[in-house]
Amino acid sequence: MKIVFILCLLGLCLSTTSHGQEGKMFTVDKDLSSSMLNKIYQDRDGIIWIATEDGLNRYDGAKFTVYKNEKDNPHSLLNDYVRTLYEDSQGRFFIGSLNGLQIYDRATDSFTTIPMYLSSGAPIAPNIATILERNNGEILIGTSGHSMFLLETKGDSINARQISQFIPSNLITSAYEDKKGNLWISTGDNGIFRFDENNQSKHYSGEKDIAKNTVSSMCEDYQGNLYMSSLKKGLFIYNDKADTFIPIIYTPNPNLPIKILYPGNQNEIFIGTDGSGIKIYDTQEQKIKEANFNITTFNLKKAKVHSILKDKIGNTWLGFFQKGVMIIPATINKFKYMGYKSSVHNVIGSNCVMSVYKDHTETLWVGTDNDGIYAIAPDNTLKAHFAPTDDPHSVPATIMSIFEDSNYNLWIGSYLHGMARLDSKTGRCEYLKLSEQPSNLTENIYCFAEDDNKTLWIGTMGGGLFYMDINTGKIGQCSMLANNNSNWNRINMLHNSWINSLLYTDEGKLYIGTYDGLGCLDIKNMDFISPLKNRRILYEDVIYALHEGSDGIIWIGTSKGLKRLNPQSLDIQEYTIVDGLPSNYICAIKEDMDGYLWISTNYGISRFNPKNQGFINFYASDGLQGNEFSKGAGFACQQGELIFGGTNGITYFNPAEITNSNKKPEIRITDFYIHDKMVKKGMKSGSKDIVTTAVMDANHFQLSHKDNSFSIEFSAMEFFSPERITYIYRINNSNWISLQQGINRVSFSNLNPGDYTFQVKAKDNGSYSDIKEILITIYPAWYASGWAKLMYGILLIVIIYIIIIQVRHRYRARQEILEHIHAEQINEAKLQFFINISHEIRTPMSLIISPLQKLIATDKDGERQKNYHTIYRNAERILRLVNQLMDIRKIDKGQMSLKFQEVDIVGFIRDLYYTFEYQANAKHITLSFQTEMENLQAWIDPKNFDKVILNIISNAFKFTPENGKINIYLRTGNDMNAPRSLQHYFEIIVEDSGIGIDPAEIGRIFERFYQIRNSHNNSNVGTGIGLHLSRSLIELHHGTIEAENNEGKPGSRFIIRLPLGKEHLNAEEIDNNPADNHSPIHITTALPTSPVDEEDEKVRSRTKSRVLVVEDDEEIRKYICRELASDFHMSECTNGKEALAIILKKEPDLIISDIMMPEMDGLTLCKKIKQNVTINHIPIILLTAKSREEDNLEGLNMGADAYIVKPFSIEILRKTAINLIKSREILRNSFSGSQMQEQKLKKLKVQSPDDRLLDKVMKVINDNLGNPDLNVEMIATEVGISRVHLHRKLKELTNQSTRDLIRNVRLKQAASLLANQYHNITEVATLTGFTNIAYFSTAFKELYGVPPTTYMEEQQKSSSSDEIEQQN
DSSP states (O other): OEEEOOOOOTTOOOOSOOBOOEEEEEOTTTTOSOSOEEEEEEOTTOOEEEEETTEEEEEOSSOEEEEOOOTTOTTSOSOSOEEEEEEOTTOOEEEEETTEEEEEETTTTEEEEEOEEOTTSOBOOOOEEEEEEOTTSOEEEEEBSSOEEEEEEETTEEEEEEOTTSSSOSBEEEEEEOTTSOEEEEESSSOEEEEOTTOOEEEEOSOTTSOTTOEEEEEEOTTOOEEEEETTTEEEEEETTTTEEEEEOOTTOTTOOEEEEEEOSTTEEEEEEBSSOEEEEETTTTEEEEOOOOOSSSOGGGOBEEEEEEOTTSOEEEEETTTEEEEEOSSOOOOEEESTTOSSOOOSOSSOEEEEEEOTTOOEEEEESSSOEEEEOTTSOEEEEEOOOSSTTSOOSSEEEEEEOTTOOEEEEESSSOEEEEOTTTOOEEEEOSSSSOOHHHHOEEEEEEOTTSEEEEEEBSSOEEEEETTTOOEEEOOBOSOTTSOGGGSSSBSOSBEEEEEEOTTSEEEEEETTEEEEEETTTTBSSGGGTTOOBSTTOOEEEEEEOTTSOEEEEETTEEEEEOTTTOOEEEEOGGGTOSOSOEEEEEEOTTSOEEEEEBTEEEEEETTTTEEEEEOGGGTOSOSOEEEEEEEEOTTSOEEEEETTEEEEEOGGGOOOOOOOOOOEEEEEEETTEEOOTTOEETTEESOSSOTTTOOEEEEOGGGOOEEEEEEOOOOSOGGGEEEEEEETTOOOEEOOTTOOEEEEOSOOSEEEEEEEEEEETTEEOOOEEEEEEEOOOGGGSHHHHHHHHHHHHHHHHHHHHHHHHHHHHHHHHHHHHHHHHHHHHHHHHHHHHHHHHHHHHHHHHHHHHHHHHHOOOHHHHHHHHHHHHHHHHHHHHHHHHHHHHHHHTTOOOOOBEEEEHHHHHHHHHHHTHHHHHHHTOEEEEEESOSOOEEEEOHHHHHHHHHHHHHHHHHHOOTTOEEEEEEEEEEOTTSOGGGSEEEEEEEEEOSSOOOTTTGGGTTSTTOOOEETTTTEEOSOSOHHHHHHHHHHHTTOEEEEEEOSSSSOEEEEEEEESSSTTSOGGGBOSOGGGGOOOSSOOOBOOOOOOOHHHHOOOGGGOEEEEEEOSOHHHHHHHHHHHTTTEEEEEESSHHHHHHHHHHSOOSEEEEESSOSSSOHHHHHHHHHHOTTTTTSOEEEEESOOOHHHHHHHHHTTOSEEEESSOOHHHHHHHHHHHHHHHHHHHHHHHHHHHHHHHHHHTTOOOHHHHHHHHHHHHHHHTTTOTTOOHHHHHHHHTSOHHHHHHHHHHHHSSOHHHHHHHHHHHHHHHHHHHTSSOHHHHHHHTTOOOHHHHHHHHHHHHSSOHHHHHHHHHHHHHHHHHHHHO
16 A cells, blocks of 8 residues: 655645655555554664564565464464564564564574573563663563563573562563663653662652653653653653653643654654654754644544654654554655645546646646646646536547647647647637548547647647648648558658657657657658658657757657667667666656756656766656656646656656665675575585575575575665666676566576576666675585596496406307307207208118018028017117107207106016116126015106116116126105205116216216217217216106216216105196006007908909009108008109199099108198198008107198108008008998988988088079189178188088188189180189189199199190090
């Protein structure tokens, strides 16, 4: 709230001049916590403190901070009711409240309670009334209820103790020490006490001239006179000689209720009363006078002034109880004001002033917005007010411009009603028509100017420029551009018709300010072009004001600042806010007698010195009518007075009386914020204290890298008009940056770690403060600090060293790995080589074993039988070696899976033991088997575990000489330190008396392909795969195998240890059908057959079946053909490709095929046969060296009817072939029977669902045979079942997918068409639904084995040969 007040000359009771300087009011509405004020105080830092009954207020010139009691915060205010404030000589700031005394800590922005004790030692929290520091340094605290206390300081400890028997009163109201050292204490119940320098006291209690118990305040004037005030009896002066108090009578109210006394200027004492406003005591005249403040918001004469303060720069602070705080500036400018805000000088109403003009009679004419025109007499009294009425000759409501010509005609320009001549006495207006066809554009008259030829120039808003002869009244109009896009500087016309201002210069030129720059008219020649030299000046600028300086310079006021135009050179210089203007919106420009330009804006008035180009700004707080002025509302009187109109009235002044205090601002850092949190002493950023003192006193701020966004708030301690202060800052000596007026805070964000020097200064018009400088250090994160970087360097060196070591180590390890890989590759190559060889071995072995079996069965010679058996035994040994290689391969690939059965391990080993008796007898070796039990059930895979035992025993026989011993031991045991599965175990020990094992080789004997040198003949023994296989199989049995030399005797022994029970086995490792696993080793799966009689086996030659043998090995192929020739018609070929061609030409009854063949292998051949509907009924026997179960399954999955592993028995092959052919005959006969039955059923017209489905499918296919879009979805839709169901049913019924069925039906039809030879291949493909000839040929060749062209040729030859035969 702003209160208008008037400072009058002392002694004058009336005034005809209203000074515009305003006091600034702080109220609860915006600033204060409460209007119930107790005390206003300024501390040593210049901060203003205001104690109220509801909180403590702190004002730093930028913002108010309110302190109140916080329940859970011991360092908050003790009580919201604060009575008194005091700062001692040590800078300690005391706060006295209703229940105790506190010290304010500026650094931590907190309050510390001072313990107070009665004289008895009991703690007490009294009501603090007054605080006083004596000249000797003692601090006295007067309380309401507990007398006086003395502050005691011991080190950092502070407390207050009651002074016993000091004053016989508990109710202290005030305390004061005068210049002579006398201590005065007033009480509320026992008068006044005075203590001299010797501590001698005097009691003033019985005097009638002073209200002894109502003393409210004491003070001295500059002469040392002591004054006391009473709340009931007024003001008293102390008479030192008479030692009495003499009343100073205030006639209007002898019992003036005085609340506060405060020494003002040299001869003044301010008197604040409780309900009678503020008075001033003149010490020279010894008289109480009225302080003539003109306040319109409340009645000053009834106001309660409870506190008065004069701050360090001379501002006066008045505390109005229940109203607020008013600040009166130290320097009062003599800006005069006329308007509604002045309670004694409001003669122009409350409407906005649009124009002002002073005529030749010194009458001031004021044009308003919607309130007509006012005439003000030279003595500032209202002379006339012409208000708008319904009379056609009344004044217009809104007056935009006023002008008096040289004939003393008073012209007014209105907003809507055109131009009129005003009769200054009657107010009658004579309106002039500027145009024959008036429009709204010509009715808006904004400005006038008169030239030396008595021509009045009239500027309109939109209607262009007019001129009128004052003497004759003749009106003319200047030509205007019809099109704004025209090249106006080539045409002698005014470029813009929206005119704000006109200026006639001494050179006889008329400058026209428009909404699109500046125009100029050479009136003598009526030339718009020459004056501006064909240049367009300030285009797009809105020009509001024009002024010709005394030096001929044209000053132009625009919406973008002030412009200086040299009319000779047309050079333009600009001035804006950056240069010191309060606003860029210029309203009016006038010049005083000293050559200064006074510029009104929409934010104050500025005085510009063209010589030094400096601006001094004045605002509403300096006494202006307000900050916003009206465009063109300015006038310079001949006597030097300047007049400006604005939204709140008129400001008029004598420029010579306007002084600039030119006081130097005092800049302070008031607050520092991190993430919008105020910094206080004790706050940490990271591990460091941000500041070690109060922020205002701090020079160094330490921040962590996380707090690199902060704000700094500063103040120039300008309490009255902070808006006039401009703050300028820079960081790290960069360019200075000016903040907008009124802005006192700057923020920084995301600064990099480092040191930043922040500098700030304040500017008050032309005065600059000293530079305030602080250092801000942002510490890097620990990982980016200097020590960290050093550690990084050391760490980098260490890492490089480690890397070098690692590289060398890895290089060596890589070399070792490469060597290991090379060895593994060699082993793998060996294994692969052996496996490949094993496949090759199986084929010739078939030619050995199979004929050998025949010889054993047919030759009865005993001697030859021995040789046969020797050959057969070694052939079996070779096969066993081949099988071991296969097992190792399976284990390496992770394909070996064991199936465990519960077996009597004693019987199992005994059976194996018996197999070696013949060999033991032959080599004269003693072989024994010793066991602790007759029966022991254990879980093993018998198919694979026997390989282990056989290998170990065979190994023992290899290295045991004749007459040696081999012992086999079986026993059980417990080892609680072993893994859980082997804690209960059985072990098999095979011990021999052979050559033993070199200790250096014991660790390697289980490696693959490692062979021990035979010391007898220095040669390698064995292949090096038996023991490796044995260890692998034992590990799959969850057991262990070890080798060691016998102690104290020759030979070595192998110890096999396996777990008892089956707890260590997974469910999938247990064989649940052990009885099904005893199949012969060399017999593979074949189709089940029924027994065949001997007679059935004798097939007559004329009914022999045709068998095709496909084998790349010529000997085995010839052998099979030779052996089976007695039973079948045999044919042969060397590979699958050749075989497929033969089969397609002439179908055999059976195919025997090898798998591994060149060009096309057996599996591919089998697949192609089974996919071809014409030949997929032919049974196939796959004959191969691949013995793996996976290979067996793969062959059967391809559709093979039998899978026989080489070496094979020729009889098994014979029987399998006979059975398969017999099975096909049975099926064929069965099929024929079913066909006959089907024919019968057809006659009965009964079909199964599958037949009906197949018929429907075939019908759809045949109907759409030529349709290339025929697909699975179409058939499924036509038949009425899902695609998945259709696929499944057709697979069951035809063994073909739907797509294959469509293709094969089409191809059969294509074959038929090709055989008829009526169409070429392209036509046949199109007729059967094939759009791609290449695909048709490929598919046809795949089904029939030959391309369509060849097929046609063969059919043609066949038909020709048939014709020849028929002719013959």
